[in-house]
Amino acid sequence: MxxxxxxxxxxxxxxxxxxxxxxxxxxxxxxxxxxxxxxxxxxxxxxxxxxxxxxxxxxxxxxxxxxxxxxxxxxxxxxxxxxxxxxxxxxxxxxxxxxxxxxxxxxxxxHLSGRTVLDDEGVEARLPLLARQLVAIHAVRPAERPRPYVTLTTADTVVTPEGADAAAWAAAIDLIREPAPPYEGRFLHRDFQPGNVLFEVPPADPAGARITGVVDWAASSWGPADLDVAHCATNLALLHGPAWGLRFAEAYEEAGGVLAAAAGERLYWLVRDGLACSEEVRAVARPWREAGRTELTARAVETRLDAYVTALMDTLG
Incomplete structure (x- = not known):
């Protein structure tokens, strides 16, 4: 050039x-x-x-x-x-x-080696790696705390997908009208999800993947570990199906992470992040399609988001 x-x-x-x-x-x-x-x-x-x-x-x-x-x-x-x-x-x-x-x-x-991996193949092996990496991020103790976390979504800005489970979404929206639960602060990435994690994956062994880097720290802040976990869970649900989002909090705890003790408090953060995604489905889906997941149209992602929010309310609500 x-x-x-x-x-x-x-x-x-x-x-x-x-x-x-x-x-x-x-x-x-x-x-x-x-x-x-x-x-x-x-x-x-x-x-x-x-x-x-x-x-x-x-x-x-x-x-x-x-x-x-x-x-x-x-x-x-x-x-x-x-x-x-x-x-x-x-x-x-x-x-x-x-x-x-x-x-x-x-x-x-x-520049860090590796690449983002958004394929369904190998997700079971990558899930605990993501969880362990997030636990390590939350273990960082900065001498000076970054700014407090920000959540811009409100009950009035949620965009309910067409054809969504109206009762489940209404209950979810009512949930985030409540004050945020108390929490013990942690250093947060605030956009930790597969698109911001680099992997090296042996061509013949997708299960042998390892993390080589975490990028895009522009939203780093101080807040509840549950919020970072919720964000990654939402992205896993939209990329790979709701069941993978539901499994991430469990994987995080298995890796040594500590989440809110009460189920209702955990649900609050999980739902808050899921509803936040409703406002930017097109922006979220576009880079995934550019990366090769052409089947993840905005409509397909909306459908998965509805299934995920409904599953959260059915399982934890």
Missing amino acids: VGRELASVVGPLTLAWVNSQLEPGERVLRAEALHGGITAEVRRLTVGAPDGGTRHLVLRSFVDQVHSEEWLTREADALTLLTGTGVPAPGLVAVDPNAARCEHPSLLMT
């Missing part, structure tokens, strides 16, 4: 900023779009060294996002915090949260 072509892909200002962060004699050779993100453009950059060697970095840029400065600052803080903790997060290289030097607010970080 020649310089002019590369600058047209990355942006000339951003490319100059990235090059200024490299070792002497290094330069960016190529940029490859990474799919799966909803809020940001993510590119893998191939960096060439004078001796002919190469390495990879990842550039994350927010385009037309109102809160991009806040998100990138929070992500940079999280990556700094996680250094040395054992949590496999990228290393921070540089951040330009207010686009002082780039076309758009941007963050440059190290």
